[in-house]
Amino acid sequence: xxxxxxxxxxxxxxxxxxxxxxxxxxxxxxxxxxxxxxxxxxxxxxxxxxxxxxxxxxxxxxxxxxxxxxxxxxxxxxxxxxxxxxxxxxxxxxxxxxxxxxxxxxxxxxxxxxxxxxxxxxxxxxxxxxxxxxxxxxxxxxxxxxxxxxxxxxxxxxxxxxxxxxxxxxxxxxxxxxxxxxxxxxxxxxxxxxxxxxxxxxxxxxxxxxxxxxxxxxxxxxxxxxxxxxxxxxxxxxxxxxxxxxxxxxxxxxxxxxxxxxxxxxxxxxxxxxxxxxxxxxxxxxxxxxxxxxxxxxxxxxxxxxxxxxxxxxxxxxxxxxxxxxxxxxxxxxxxxxxxxxxx
Amino acid sequence: xxxxxxxxxxxxxxxxxxxxxxxxxxxxxxxxxxxxxxxxxxxxxxxxxxxxxxxxxxxxxxxxxxxxxxxxxxxxxxxxxxxxxxxxxxxxxxxxxxxxxxxxxxxxxxxxxxxxxxxxxxxxxxxxxxxxxxxxxxxxxxxxxxxxxxxxxxxxxxxxxxxxxxxxxxxxxxxxxxxxxxxxxxxxxxxxxxxxxxxxxxxxxxxxxxxxxxxxxxxxxxxxxxxxxxxxxxxxxxxxxxxxxxxxxxxxxxxxxxxxxxxxxxxxxxxxxxxxxxxxx
Numbered sequence: 001x002x003x004x005x006x007x008x009x010x011x012x013x014x015x016x017x018x019x020x021x022x023x024x025x026x027x028x029x030x031x032x033x034x035x036x037x038x039x040x041x042x043x044x045x046x047x048x049x050x051x052x053x054x055x056x057x058x059x060x061x062x063x064x065x066x067x068x069x070x071x072x073x074x075x076x077x078x079x080x081x082x083x084x085x086x087x088x089x090x091x092x093x094x095x096x097x098x099x100x101x102x103x104x105x106x107x108x109x110x111x112x113x114x115x116x117x118x119x120x121x122x123x124x125x126x127x128x129x130x131x132x133x134x135x136x137x138x139x140x141x142x143x144x145x146x147x148x149x150x151x152x153x154x155x156x157x158x159x160x161x162x163x164x165x166x167x168x169x170x171x172x173x174x175x176x177x178x179x180x181x182x183x184x185x186x187x188x189x190x191x192x193x194x195x196x197x198x199x200x201x202x203x204x205x206x207x208x209x210x211x212x213x214x215x216x217x218x219x220x221x222x223x224x225x226x227x228x229x230x231x232x233x234x235x236x237x238x239x240x241x242x243x244x245x246x247x248x249x250x251x252x253x254x255x256x257x258x259x260x261x262x263x264x265x266x267x268x269x270x271x272x273x274x275x276x277x278x279x280x281x282x283x284x285x286x287x288x289x290x291x292x293x294x295x296x297x298x299x300x301x302x303x304x305x306x307x308x309x310x311x312x313x314x315x316x317x318x319x320x321x322x323x324x325x326x327x328x329x330x331x332x333x334x335x336x337x338x339x340x341x342x343x344x
Numbered sequence: 345x346x347x348x349x350x351x352x353x354x355x356x357x358x359x360x361x362x363x364x365x366x367x368x369x370x371x372x373x374x375x376x377x378x379x380x381x382x383x384x385x386x387x388x389x390x391x392x393x394x395x396x397x398x399x400x401x402x403x404x405x406x407x408x409x410x411x412x413x414x415x416x417x418x419x420x421x422x423x424x425x426x427x428x429x430x431x432x433x434x435x436x437x438x439x440x441x442x443x444x445x446x447x448x449x450x451x452x453x454x455x456x457x458x459x460x461x462x463x464x465x466x467x468x469x470x471x472x473x474x475x476x477x478x479x480x481x482x483x484x485x486x487x488x489x490x491x492x493x494x495x496x497x498x499x500x501x502x503x504x505x506x507x508x509x510x511x512x513x514x515x516x517x518x519x520x521x522x523x524x525x526x527x528x529x530x531x532x533x534x535x536x537x538x539x540x541x542x543x544x545x546x547x548x549x550x551x552x553x554x555x556x557x558x559x560x561x562x563x564x565x566x567x568x569x570x571x572x573x574x575x576x577x578x579x580x581x582x583x584x585x586x587x588x589x590x591x592x593x594x595x596x597x598x599x600x601x602x603x604x605x606x607x608x609x610x611x612x613x614x615x616x617x618x619x620x621x622x623x624x625x
């Protein structure tokens with residue numbers, strides 16, 4: 001998995017959203033207020049894998065997902081698809097990229113045009129990208145609906161006639177219509193009832209296997225991410241804290257923030273009450289990111305260097321990267337579990 | 345427009361027509377029929393002088409009475425449908441179409457164009473609509489054609505503002521992003537996806553605007569800037585009758601009733617259309 005070219009690579013991407021430029025700030029000669037949604041994010045998505053991206057709300061995970069499909073343009077750095085910088089794509093090349101990298105959205109109520117039938121929604125994707133000759137489109141729509149386990153008579157109906165879970169499946173069918181290689185799922189199930197979440201997620205997993213898809217799964221539900229991901233990226237305040245194989249992350253996180261995040265996750269088993277102290281303090285404002293480690297203000301292991309120097313992602317275990325000055329954080333736990341988990 | 349066609353096809357499915365639309369539509373259909381074939385309904389020639397029946401009160405011969413030239417008021421009210429329905433449509437179609445297109449562009453592109461448009465709106469709403477139209481008609485000269493031009497110059501701004509603000513809301517929704525991720529062109533996203541979801545307020549406003557256009561046309565007719573005197577037009581008729589209000593009320597009142605009735609038809613239809621086009625989530 002390490003030798004060949006990643007299908008999608010994010011290389012030093014930063015994204016800022018500027019607020020209004022107030023007169024006071026102009027007079028003081030300061031730059032406009034800007035939210036640093038992503039700063040210097042680097043990661044690779046390997047062909048065929050499921051990459052989970054987790055973090056609290058506001059950590060930039062959705063912005064990252066949107067940069068990957070070019071709904072946002074990166075301010076610095078580049079997103080490369082199959083080796084090509086996607087910001088250089090225009091016209092038909094860009095449409096070809098759009099066809100190969102699709103996105104599924106969070107809001108099942110906003111992501112489908114309420115004035116189009118399911119048939120029109122899927123058919124439009126098919127005909128714009130000329131996936132099938134015109135005569136074969138109805139048959140293909142039926143096929144796609146069957147693939148996402150919706151009844152064939154769904155084609156003639158409108159989005160408001162479906163439940164949230166069904167709508168997400170329509171969204172999946174739309175994305176699959178253009179036969180993409182990569183699917184970026186932004187909080188695919190977070191708006192759904194828990195009982196429906198599993199259905200939709202398992203459907204996506206089955207489709208991934210069947211169609212050899214690469215999936216980037218953005219979520220804040222850790223158990224869900226653990227269940228489906230090969231590797232997991234932990235983000236905090238627009239920066240990557242840790243990238244680890246899912247098993248390794250959950251058994252021995254190598255970053256204090258990952259550990260805190262895992263411990264904060266609700267535990268279903270009432271016998272396991274060995275909770276450590278919850279995180280103290282608030283998320284710093286993304287308008288004013290501290291110079292050192294973004295997590296320094298809340299980290300229980302903080303020391304002098306953390307507030308001054310930003311730690312870079314560096315290798316820990318096999319396929320494991322963390323951005324922390326404490327390079328042996330979690331090493332003992334990792335060593336204890338290593339014989340049982342020989343790498344990924 | 346494709347978007348309009350999809351809109352109408354989309355909305356009727358499995359829904360009953362709202363009552364207000366049936367009522368309003370009925371009034372408008374009757375009005376339109378009278379506008380197209382006034383001679384079928386009018387008992388007399390609207391411009392025929394009858395010196396034996398000057399200022400005659402309503403009777404079996406002249407149900408709405410006659411005016412100071414002995415012209416039959418009923419026939420004139422019926423013939424006025426031709427001009428007044430024309431005003432309702434011609435004075436509003438241009439602003440509706442232009443305003444919708446410009447509004448879609450401004451709402452989608454935003455930025456500099458939006459700021460520029462905002463100032464234009466400010467400049468327009470600063471003047472009372474009627475005053476602005478009168479000013480333009482005074483420059484162009486009186487008459488119906490020039491009135492349409494004047495209303496068009498001012499009126500599109502209101503449609504554009506409505507559509508632009510709706511497009512601004514719609515373009516931020518996920519389905520618009522889904523279109524972008526699909527690689528659809530901005531034209532397709534705006535016309536096929538956003539506009540059908542953004543145009544409803546403009547259509548409803550259009551309906552009420554037609555009623556307002558009739559009032560405006562009548563006002564200008566009354567002032568002598570719209571339809572010119574021998575023509576049968578409700579505003580002109582009301583102006584004709586103003587000197588006889590105490591002795592022959594029927595000359596002004598019946599055209600007034602026609603204005604109210606037609607306006608009611610447009611308003612009801614507007615309400616009905618709003619109900620019909622409401623998006624169900």
